[in-house]
Ligand code: C2E
Ligand code: CA
């Protein structure tokens with residue numbers, strides 16, 4: 001017998017929606033969806049490449065329409081950013097992370113949940129307060145939360161230094177996301193207080209292909225090592241990629257090879273099995 005939750009999870013992950021079927025214009029629909037809280041999270045494991053242990057997850061938002069259709073974030077995050085709705089969405093994501101993971105995090109101080117933070121979240125006042133409020137509600141620690149910020153989100157050097165410094169001093173984990181797709185220089189990154197660097201999937205894809213980008217990943221790894229940053233490789237799909245990354249000294253991986261985004265209860269079940277082994 002296949003558990004209903006699993007079927008729902010798979011349907012959720014693969015459901016594709018025709019945006020044309022939305023009756024309203026998309027920004028209007030999105031705004032209504034925020035009010036009705038039609039958003040859920042899936043969680044993808046982050047894995048220690050040496051031991052295979054799951055050390056954290058990334059929370060990935062999905063818009064689940066009342067009819068059950070699921071819209072993936074690439075379709076609505078840019079829209080939310082353009083329409084001034086992203087700060088509200090991040091709030092909702094934080095709320096959901098609380099309800100999904102609080103009980104687990106209280107018992108697992110070393111485990112981290114990553115949330116994606118948009119540039120506007122940093123610029124909006126009160127972001128630090130809402131993070132701390134969420135943590136208090138969860139009874140979790142600052143080090144349980146990893147904030148994933150893209151290079152694009154750190155374009156303004158003054159704002160970037162101030163906000164990352166502040167969040168870091170408060171004990172939150174900070175990751176630079178989609179690394180390699182922006183234009184950050186080594187000296188710029190050096191001036192920011194970061195914990196993790198997430199190597200963008202486009203570079204992982206190129207490993208072993210002989211394509212010009214396949215040379216780049218080695219440079220990125222060397223650079224991160226020089227900066228003393230821990231690395232998470234995104235989009236690891238094959239054992240050959242994982243082996244290469246491990247040999248190069250990359251500590252963590254995330255990708256379909258280890259696990260697709262899934263409901264948090266499936267994460268917990270895996271971790272319980274892991275602990276029992
Ligand atoms: P991202 O931060 O780079 O997240 C990783 C994306 O890669 C996820 O797509 C994930 O499902 C996908 N992925 C993971 N492993 C593999 C793999 O092995 N192969 C392939 N082909 N893909 C893989 P997803 O869930 O569709 O999210 C897309 C983007 O939407 C994210 O990219 C992130 O930038 C944004 N996003 C997701 N959730 C949030 C959120 O709560 N807030 C904000 N602001 N942005 C979010
Ligand atoms: Ca991310």
Ligand code: CA
Nearest residue numbers: 177178198234
């Ligand atoms: Ca990413």
Ligand code: CA
Nearest residue numbers: 178200201234
């Ligand atoms: Ca990416």
